[in-house]
Amino acid sequence: TLLTTSGSSYGGNSLEAFISQEGNLATDKMIDRSADRYLVNYTDAGKQVLVMFGTEYGCSEEVAKKLFDSVASLPLDGSGARLQPRLVNARQHSAVDWSQESVLLLVISTSGDGVPPTDARDFCDWMLGTKDMEMSHLHYSVLALGDSNYPHFCRTGRSLDKRLTDLRATQLVPRSDVDQEDWSVIDSWIDAVLNVLPVVAIEATLDYLSLDTVSCDQSYNRTRPFMATMTVKRRLTVQETEEDKETIHCEFELAGSDLTFTAGDALGIYPQNNPAEVGAVLSALCASGRELVEAPSWAYQPLPAGKISLEEALLKYYDLKHVNPELVKLLTKHTSDKTERVEGERLMKDGLSKNNIILWSYLHSHEVIDVLKSFHRARPPLHLLLSKMKGLQPRYYSIASSPVLDPEKASVTAAVVRYSLHGIPRTGVTTTYLQDRLEVNQSCPVFISHNPDFRLPSNNDLSIIMIGPGTGIAPFLAFVQERIATGASGDNLLYFGCRHRDKDFLYKSELETWSKNGSLRLRVAFSRDQDKKVYVQDLLRKDTKNIWRHLRNGAHIYVCGDARHMAHDVHQALTDVCQEQGNMGAEQARRFLLGLEQVNRYQKDVWVT
Numbered sequence: 270t271l272l273t274t275s276g277s278s279y280g281g282n283s284l285e286a287f288i289s290q291e292g293n294l295a296t297d298k299m300i301d302r303s304a305d306r307y308l309v310n311y312t313d314a315g316k317q318v319l320v321m322f323g324t325e326y327g328c329s330e331e332v333a334k335k336l337f338d339s340v341a342s343l344p345l346d347g348s349g350a351r352l353q354p355r356l357v358n359a360r361q362h363s364a365v366d367w368s369q370e371s372v373l374l375l376v377i378s379t380s381g382d383g384v385p386p387t388d389a390r391d392f393c394d395w396m397l398g399t400k401d402m403e404m405s406h407l408h409y410s411v412l413a414l415g416d417s418n419y420p421h422f423c424r425t426g427r428s429l430d431k432r433l434t435d436l437r438a439t440q441l442v443p444r445s446d447v448d449q450e451d452w453s454v455i456d457s458w459i460d461a462v463l464n465v466l467p468v469v470a471i472e473a474t475l476d477y478l479s480l481d482t483v484s485c486d487q488s489y490n491r492t493r494p495f496m497a498t499m500t501v502k503r504r505l506t507v508q509e510t511e512e513d514k515e516t517i518h519c520e521f522e523l524a525g526s527d528l529t530f531t532a533g534d535a536l537g538i539y540p541q542n543n544p545a546e547v548g549a550v551l552s553a554l555c556a557s558g559r560e561l562v563e564a565p566s567w568a569y570q571p572l573p574a575g576k577i578s579l580e581e582a583l584l585k586y587y588d589l590k591h592v593n594p595e596l597v598k599l600l601t602k603h604t605s606d607k608t609e610r611v612e613g614e615r616l617m618k619d620g621l622s623k624n625n626i627i628l629w630s631y632l633h634s635h636e637v638i639d640v641l642k643s644f645h646r647a648r649p650p651l652h653l654l655l656s657k658m659k660g661l662q663p664r665y666y667s668i669a670s671s672p673v674l675d676p677e678k679a680s681v682t683a684a685v686v687r688y689s690l691h692g693i694p695r696t697g698v699t700t701t702y703l704q705d706r707l708e709v710n711q712s713c714p715v716f717i718s719h720n721p722d723f724r725l726p727s728n729n730d731l732s733i734i735m736i737g738p739g740t741g742i743a744p745f746l747a748f749v750q751e752r753i754a755t756g757a758s759g760d761n762l763l764y765f766g767c768r769h770r771d772k773d774f775l776y777k778s779e780l781e782t783w784s785k786n787g788s789l790r791l792r793v794a795f796s797r798d799q800d801k802k803v804y805v806q807d808l809l810r811k812d813t814k815n816i817w818r819h820l821r822n823g824a825h826i827y828v829c830g831d832a833r834h835m836a837h838d839v840h841q842a843l844t845d846v847c848q849e850q851g852n853m854g855a856e857q858a859r860r861f862l863l864g865l866e867q868v869n870r871y872q873k874d875v876w877v878t
């Protein structure tokens with residue numbers, strides 16, 4: 270299941286931050302790019318600033334690192350004095366002695382269905398749930414990352430902000446809510462913070478943070494992925510026309526990684542870009558690819574020793590799909606061609622923020638290569654150009670196999686993305702990496718993304734109702750495998766949907782075998798096999814009695830797949846079930862489903878594409 274397609278892109282402008290803060294051109298030598306530079310000991314009393322982030326997909330970390338660099342290079346006065354920021358992942362919040370901190374800059378996203386990022390849950394529970402806490406000595410500001418397409422926009426940042434005010438902490442600058450990584454909002458918040466920091470009175474305190482607690486985490490994770498071998502790859506669909514879906518099943522070997530997962534978790538995969546696209550970008554830049562460059566700050570471990578070739582950097586670390594608006598600004602500044610400059614100025618007439626519809630509709634319909642071609646007379650210095658590109662992010666796929674059957678194997682289901690833009694055929698990054706470029710027996714960097722909000726009931730007697738059309742089926746394969754393996758006595762109901770029985774009925778033989786031997790009650794909607802379209806929500810409406818009976822007996826409901834349409838339509842169908850069979854009014858049904866969500870009996874693993 271592809272969990273992130275739209276929401277993954279980063280600025281990584283630390284080089285620019287150095288240039289603007291120092292007022293002169295920074296050389297590569299001046300910039301400490303080692304990962305360790307973030308673990309600073311507080312050595313100068315009265316200078317400490319805690320930069321904390323909570324991230325699911327890496328954006329908040331990227332922002333926090335940029336903030337760290339900006340705070341570290343902020344001149345406090347004419348004497349050259351500087352602050353001493355420290356960067357801490359919310360995962361390690363227990364290493365912080367809050368009584369000794371004076372300034373907290375918190376960058377945190379919202380994930381799942383309005384919940385904190387997995388690693389930040391403990392921190393949020395502690396911060397929101399601890400009684401008799403007081404933070405009146407603390408100055409703080411929150412940057413909340415989110416996406417307004419989700420119903421609970423920036424919920425995590427918003428609740429922490431409110432909580433800190435309730436705890437009598439002093440807000441340095443108001444919270445900013447960032448919609449889909451809008452860097453103009455991020456940069457304005459950083460600027461506002463930098464403006465006030467020099468005048469904040471910071472309590473003198475000695476260092477207390479045990480670096481051991483923070484740095485000794487040796488397990489594989491998003492910043493230190495495991496190289497997993499792909500052991501199986503098979504096609505799940507039959508393709509006769511270009512319209513037909515192309516979906517694949519891949520298995521990865523986790524032996525030797527010590528990675529553990531639970532049914533419902535996702536596998537993060539770092540892809541490589543399509544070499545043909547990298548080649549096109551190199552020729553647009555008139556570069557050979559052999560130029561040596563630094564790996565960017567977001568590069569995962571192991572970090573390359575020394576510089577790497579531009580070609581390798583573009584293959585592994587830079588997003589060639591999503592364009593940073595700053596790139597347009599840079600190319601406009603550095604073009605020798607009047608028409609290009611006029612066009613750049615037209616695009617940026619209303620600034621770089623998301624309110625500039627002209628610019629953003631251009632950015633949404635252009636990839637990096639298209640922009641470079643439109644500004645082919647622009648010749649910015651290479652390091653500046655790279656500093657205006659977004660980072661290539663890992664993609665997340667719900668794991669389609671149960672660890673109870675095999676803890677050292679993680680399977681994923683991926684719908685291969687191919688499309689055309691401006692008449693040119695294009696390829697989705699990770700899905701074509703898996704299908705076209707990564708061969709069986711080759712390895713790629715992976716890690717586990719835990720999803721504690723998508724879990725089987727601990728009571729095996731309870732029934733489960735799973736609704737997962739398309740690749741939304743993936744976690745349910747793990748669920749059913751596990752329920753069979755653990756001898757669960759509750760019923761397993763699955764509502765699956767696809768276009769055609771003969772073409773994209775994913776895992777048909779497994780599902781039909783389970784259905785025949787009584788392990789699964791399977792309902793399938795084939796949307797295009799008859800004149801009238803049929804979807805999973807239509808099947809739910811046909812089954813109202815049955816669903817209600819299970820719900821009354823304590824069943825858990827799971828929805829996986831498209832958030833915008835499917836999850837919404839399914840929710841409506843479930844509301845109808847409650848109204849019809851439970852004799853409820855609309856408001857009562859709404860509250861009933863909300864209650865189910867609150868007690869974790871109605872769980873969603875949904876995403877916006």
Ligand SMILES: Cc1cc2nc3c(=O)[nH]c(=O)nc-3n(C[C@H](O)[C@H](O)[C@H](O)COP(=O)(O)O)c2cc1C
Pocket residue numbers: 272273276277323324325326327328329330377378379380381382383384386414415416417419420421422423424449450875876877
């Ligand atoms: C599966 C998924 C669920 C999400 N849920 C929410 C949500 O409920 N509310 C919200 O404001 N943003 C939501 N987002 C958007 C993220 O918060 C946004 O992409 C953010 O930039 C991610 O920051 P991070 O990389 O630091 O986690 C979701 C994104 C994904 C991929």
